[in-house]
Amino acid sequence: MEIKVGAIILSAGITPFDPSSVDEYGYATMQNVVTSMDYERLLSSTGPYEGQVKRISDKKYPKKIAWIQCVGSRRVTEGNNSYCSGVCCTYTQKQVILTKDHYSDTECTIFHNDIRSFGKDFERYFQRADALEGVEFIRSYASVVRENPETKDIAIRYATTDEGVKEEEFDMVVLSVGLNPPSAYKEISDMFGIELNSHGFNKQDHSNPMLTNRPGIFVSGAFQGPTDIPESVFTASAAGSQIGELLDYRRGKLAKERIYPEERDVSGEEPKIGVFVCHCGSNISAVVNVPSTVDYALTLPNVVFAKEQIFSCATNSAQEITDLAKEKGFNRVVIAACSPRTLEPLFRDTLREAGLNQYYLDMANIREHCSWVHAKQKDEATKKAHDIVRMSVARAAYLEPLQEFDLPVNPAALIVGGGVAGMTCALSIANQGHEVQIVEKNKVLGGMALRLQTTIEGMDVQAYLKDLIKKVYQHPLVHVSHQATIKKVEGYVGSFVTTVETEGRVKEIKHGATVVAIGADEYKPSEYLYKENDQVFTHIEVEEEIAKGNEAITNAETLVMIQCVGSRNEERNYCSRVCCSHAIKNALKLKKINPEMRIYILFRDMRTYGLREDYYREASDQGVQFIRYTPEDAPVVEAMKEGGKDIVRVTVPDSILGQKLELDADIVSLASAVIPAESTHEIASHFKVTLSPDEFFKEAHVKLKPVEFSADGVFLCGTAHYPKHIQETINQAYGAAGRALTLLTHDTVVASGSVCEVNEYDCVSCGACITACTYGAIEFVETPKGKKARVNPVLCKGDGVCNAKCPTSAIILKHFTDKELLGQIDAAVTKEEIMEQMDAVLELEEV
């Protein structure tokens, strides 16, 4: 087959590292040594023991499991990778948490090097795993010594600080294997004619990590280098957006409009409910008795049909639902399966295919709310599944058909913030023929990047920025408002109206989508004599001073860097992600200028994840000294004179030597935290979006929707989302452009039918609903019967707060009406249960 295409995306992914070639882990010879990928299969309900973790040797449950980190990663020996795979620390923590969930008495030991929890919310995740009882993190290299010939237990040798080298036996050992390039990377390179780096990943253009050396061929995901899920997702959108820039003139040419059968009017019919109970492979049926739930459903009022399905979401199952709905003539459908969060749209579509209104669907969540949380109580779980289905059926009987409507989409975009993220995103959108307005609070474009000189890989940030700014100003579709503040935001997805004050005048900007790219700030430390002593700088300041040629810095005899200043503490319980690489970058730069300089980096965990690990090694090779400290015993900094010279003495405990080290520094450089931008709260309230606990913007889904907000039509990129390196910001900025374009390239967007409506007959015009609605969706209108409240369905977002405030119940949230919900509440208890309760009370009274 030959397919003609205009562009290609290589999403070749990764191959897990194969430890069988490395003797030291015994993977090839010992049965109870498994890789983390094998372990993932053991945990899976479709795995070899249907989700039970058992030893291969004797099918017994392991009571003592060890994880060995960095298998295949961070090593320069033959057959290993020199880079850090970036994902293993956190996936191991996930496996530990899942293991403890299933088997609370299993002991879990993790032998690790640095803990690299650099991702959003990862620090908290690590703390969660660490706090579990029977979980121990041990910082030590570990080697597999032998297999016990009888028990098949595995002995591991490791070093401890107080007891020296120890040997310990474990029931099972999990090797946390790293990420290799795709196994066919050589063939890919030859076939597509693209250049690779020395590790076998695409050779990166640091100003645009999606590019290959061949125009028209792009990469996304881990083929850029080891990557986690969110980065894979946004680089995928990002590569898509760049292809859009090439092929926009052909957009939509091959698309076919979906035609649904005409909707059957069933409003006159009695409710006839069809119930489908899903096994979800074994996710549900391993716990809940599915056939019994089907039988039970058949006993419920209005149920005319019930059936089990292995995967209700599979194409053939959806087809079956459509066919049966037509054949059996049922007019409402209950799917007893998973949370409606993911699959409700799919099943609604299934109903439309059957000629039923899509709001005639109810999902009974017997997975997340039942089988997944009651794995050990099968009988009770089945009973609960019956309850959930009964409640769902009760609600379904009251469901009403609702109509969705199309809202027009203004094809223009507004970008808040004119830094690297905002400009990159703006250009990608504008290159696809859309007007873009950039709102920048400062006089000049550039943001935080104005202060950065190079990246660790050596990209000249200022030259790159100059070029980017030039492109923005020269683009006929990009308009920039400087010194601008946002005064007011009105409207909704597809048609926002934003009032901006810029350079003394006020203007209104109409746009269909918004991208929040307001960046982040640098923490101004209150610790370590910062601003009190002129020998103390932040890493960014040191970089700036080097660029200025400040000899006090470049000629320093001793320079001490202190990491995690203002990060990873109680106040900011997150890792600022970029500072470790920043420290290494500065150290390498200084060593190049002044090879004699003594440089010490005081760190907690070095988090030079991914390919940046090579620079860490280079710094170490060049004599940069790394000293680990703990927050309980943090460095102490004092200014003093020593030999007639002003110095800053840094005292830090050295855990290896077991004594205090005194470092007399000419310069101290602090890795000050990346903190949310000052205007974060203001922007969040303007665009009705939310913040994470650390006050960075909160994306719609941390893994799967990393550039979207739950508010429709608003997108996110850059350090406003979380601290990140420039390449990562560029990746995400193109990603946000890609997502914004999926909205902007359509003429209309569909709005939900689940909105509020006023029954004017019951309305007493008290205004309770109007005060409750923060969307301004309800207004009084004059009617022949006086003043009545009326809902603008376009502005209504369906929260239903008004519904609970109305004293006459005149305003109702459609699809969640009192009738529907009370029906469900009433059905929560069976008649038999009520009788039982009454009998119990009566008996008591008799006694």
Place this chain on the structure above:
Amino acid sequence: MCSGRIDLEFIIRSFLKGQDGVFIGGCNLGECNYVTHGNFDALANTYICKKLLEHIGLNPERLRINFMSGADGNLLAEYTDDFTKTVREIGPIGKSEGMDIKKVKFKLEAVRKLIPYIRLVERERLRIPLKSKQTYTEFFESSEFNRLFNELIVDKLAICQIMMLLREKSLSAGEISEILGLNPSEVSRHLDVSARQGLVRFDKSHDLIIAA
């Protein structure tokens, strides 16, 4: 749908149907999925409802609200376990309170009938402009809230119960006072008010009070 959609009616109806406990889960305060911050409304409703339960003699611990994000599945499980434990300890509704089911239902029904009025009171007198956990806790745990509750709701609830009794059959003031466990002077005060509003009339010859 937001947790602010949780009607007082939903909660009371659940207890009426014989549930021993009601749990409300909402987003973290200050982290609204909408912009309404309706979880504060849910919180206010919970405080009001707990007060109502306590007033009619039911253990207010039978109602609980907890806040968590969509990613806090573990917290939901934790809260649910803990609440289940609490409700198990309290026991079936009415039992630990020493009330029979009939009486529990009668009292709950009176509260249910009063909900439209309670909504008005909430809006006019019990709403706090500043949505913060601290201000909500301070207000709803203050003597001021107690005072307002007594002033605005307690009498209405008593009258509501009296009317429910009288609609079933005519009774003497003494009988009403005995059934509801109210002292006779209070009953006569309520009856005076009700008579003035034209809700009841007195049958002097039989010493009975009749619903109008």
